[in-house]
Amino acid sequence: MALLEVRDVTKKFGELVANDRVSFTVEAGTIVGLIGPNGAGKTTLFNCVSGLYPVTAGRIFFDGAEVTGLPSYRIARMGAVRTFQVVRPLKDMTVFDNVLVGAFLHGAGGAQAREAAESCIELCGLTEYADKPAGDLPIGGKKRLELARALATRPKLLMLDEVMAGLTSTEVKAALELIRHIREKGITLLIVEHVMEAIMPIADKVVVLDGGIKIAEGPPGEIIHDQRVITAYLGEKFSRRMQARKEGGANG
Amino acid sequence: MNKTLKRTDLFWLAFTGLVALVPLVPAIAANSFLMHVLILVLLYASMAQAWNIIGGYGGQTSFGHAVFFGIGAYGAGMAVVTYGLPPWPGALIGMLAAAVVAVLISYPCFKLSGHYFAIATFAIVEIFNRMFLVWYWVGGALGLDYMIVEEGLANLMWYDSKTGYFYCALVLFALIFGIVRFLEGHRFGYYLRAVREGQETAESLGVNSTAVKLSAMALSAALAALCGAFFVQYNLRVDPGMVMSLDMSMKFVLVAILGGAGTLAGPLLGAAVLVPLQEYTRALWGGLGGGVDLIIFGFLIIVIVVKQPAGISGIVRDVARRIARRPAAAKGGASVGTS
Numbered sequence: 001m002a003l004l005e006v007r008d009v010t011k012k013f014g015e016l017v018a019n020d021r022v023s024f025t026v027e028a029g030t031i032v033g034l035i036g037p038n039g040a041g042k043t044t045l046f047n048c049v050s051g052l053y054p055v056t057a058g059r060i061f062f063d064g065a066e067v068t069g070l071p072s073y074r075i076a077r078m079g080a081v082r083t084f085q086v087v088r089p090l091k092d093m094t095v096f097d098n099v100l101v102g103a104f105l106h107g108a109g110g111a112q113a114r115e116a117a118e119s120c121i122e123l124c125g126l127t128e129y130a131d132k133p134a135g136d137l138p139i140g141g142k143k144r145l146e147l148a149r150a151l152a153t154r155p156k157l158l159m160l161d162e163v164m165a166g167l168t169s170t171e172v173k174a175a176l177e178l179i180r181h182i183r184e185k186g187i188t189l190l191i192v193e194h195v196m197e198a199i200m201p202i203a204d205k206v207v208v209l210d211g212g213i214k215i216a217e218g219p220p221g222e223i224i225h226d227q228r229v230i231t232a233y234l235g236e237k238f239s240r241r242m243q244a245r246k247e248g249g250a251n252g
Numbered sequence: 253m254n255k256t257l258k259r260t261d262l263f264w265l266a267f268t269g270l271v272a273l274v275p276l277v278p279a280i281a282a283n284s285f286l287m288h289v290l291i292l293v294l295l296y297a298s299m300a301q302a303w304n305i306i307g308g309y310g311g312q313t314s315f316g317h318a319v320f321f322g323i324g325a326y327g328a329g330m331a332v333v334t335y336g337l338p339p340w341p342g343a344l345i346g347m348l349a350a351a352v353v354a355v356l357i358s359y360p361c362f363k364l365s366g367h368y369f370a371i372a373t374f375a376i377v378e379i380f381n382r383m384f385l386v387w388y389w390v391g392g393a394l395g396l397d398y399m400i401v402e403e404g405l406a407n408l409m410w411y412d413s414k415t416g417y418f419y420c421a422l423v424l425f426a427l428i429f430g431i432v433r434f435l436e437g438h439r440f441g442y443y444l445r446a447v448r449e450g451q452e453t454a455e456s457l458g459v460n461s462t463a464v465k466l467s468a469m470a471l472s473a474a475l476a477a478l479c480g481a482f483f484v485q486y487n488l489r490v491d492p493g494m495v496m497s498l499d500m501s502m503k504f505v506l507v508a509i510l511g512g513a514g515t516l517a518g519p520l521l522g523a524a525v526l527v528p529l530q531e532y533t534r535a536l537w538g539g540l541g542g543g544v545d546l547i548i549f550g551f552l553i554i555v556i557v558v559k560q561p562a563g564i565s566g567i568v569r570d571v572a573r574r575i576a577r578r579p580a581a582a583k584g585g586a587s588v589g590t591s
Binding site: 050052071072073076077081082084088090091092093097100101102104105110113149150153 | 437438439442443445446449450452453454455456457458459460461514
């Protein structure tokens with residue numbers, strides 16, 4: 001059974017339909033990419049899955065239980081934890097304390113939680129900032145903090161909302177390395193991403209939204225040939241480039 | 253890691269030093285006005301620290317703490333005056349009642365965010381004030397006047413000397429500061445601060461923010477009630493205007509904010525500055541009519557908040573940093589990555 005199942009989820013804001021009967025599944029142990037143009041409803045869908053917004057219609061199942069309508073802290077406790085696209089550091093707390101808040105979820109004992117926090121901070125390359133107020137981090141650091149904090153909760157499903165947007169290409173490479181590492185630890189990932197070069201090589205499956213509707217779902221190799229996806233989002237040039245790269249074997 | 257160790261060492265050193273000085277205090281300040289000021293410093297520091305749990309660490313500015321303070325005061329007062337008992341069971345019932353009232357009030361108020369919470373708590377003080385004024389079971393507008401009972405710890409009452417009150421205030425202070433110090437390092441303390449810094453973010457990490465805020469409010473109210481019980485024992489009378497007034501609520505808030513809300517030392521620093529100022533200006537210029545002390549109060553708050561929003565503890569921290577930076581800079585600034 002899938003770890004996450006989104007079934008016919010609709011989200012309306014007044015008359016605006018942000019998500020229209022979207023359905024897809026995320027299998028345990030995989031990386032699923034959620035892509036689409038700006039305003040396609042990706043973040044709204046994230047907010048519905050993580051319990052931040054109530055859905056207008058449809059149902060969401062996580063880890064064998066229905067989570068539709070549950071408050072976000074309960075969904076987080078079940079093991080589905082997300083990051084925010086617009087970073088939300090707990091500004092007046094140190095980087096370490098930020099991550100510690102996450103680590104306390106499954107480590108009520110202080111020492112255990114501190115250890116977990118420390119290892120997540122190291123994993124995300126934040127060690128040198130650990131004692132600094134989180135509000136003082138540069139943007140790349142804040143993105144990594146989002147990741148470290150979510151990771152510290154020891155999630156089953158980690159939902160990343162554009163963690164790579166605005167990063168330099170070196171930082172993107174490091175982030176990809178980290179995401180692979182997270183998958184190897186057995187954590188399933190659902191990733192909203194605009195940087196196609198980043199998401200295509202690592203995703204097992206890609207779900208494409210456009211105007212709130214799912215227009216495609218499948219392995220990246222198929223998605224880049226999907227005519228609807230190319231028209232709506234990728235563009236001809238990108239599709240050819242990805243194809244060429246694949247044939248050249250320079251797949252990074 | 254190194255840095256925090258050093259800081260706690262300093263903390264304990266200062267702490268031990270202060271404890272060693274305590275027995276000398278009654279000898280120096282026996283029965284004088286100074287003793288009265290010291291007792292009030294400890295009481296106000298305790299009150300502000302109780303408020304600090306929800307107002308500082310939790311970031312929910314409550315102007316309703318006079319209600320909880322008053323409930324504690326009335327609990328002890330009624331035990332003594334109405335039922336002829338020692339104040340202890342009354343104080344305990346007062347603490348429980350204050351916690352229950354706090355939860356009942358806060359549950360709807362926490363649905364209001366930011367300023368609306370503060371405004372709602374403002375209104376509650378007025379409601380309780382009016383209610384107690386006309387409630388004859390609790391003494392109405394006349395309040396409760398203590399009769400003469402045997403002095404001593406059992407009745408928590410002394411007539412000739414203030415030394416007993418001083419030690420009680422010290423225990424009260426140590427208890428409340430100890431609780432907050434424990435919470436600071438505990439999961440609950442981290443969750444409370446996380447909710448203050450970003451409620452949605454905290455929830456996304458599995459924190460039940462409503463439960464965290466309500467428990468913090470209940471604890472804060474119960475401790476405020478304990479302070480109220482001490483207050484009534486010290487004044488030997490209580491009426492609604494004395495305890496359940498916006499004036500009293502403001503004292504909770506001002507002492508904490510002036511000293512530094514959300515810090516352990518803040519309430520003590522705030523009380524150590526404000527109480528002597530208030531008491532001595534009142535003693536010196538009391539004849540000019542009540543208010544001179546409040547004018548100075550207000551002026552000081554404006555100056556401090558403009559200069560350093562983190563309060564006196566923020567000023568202390570800045571000064572400490574400046575001193576710490578000097579030798580580090582001499583070493584070529586190698587202190588950046590101390591971890």
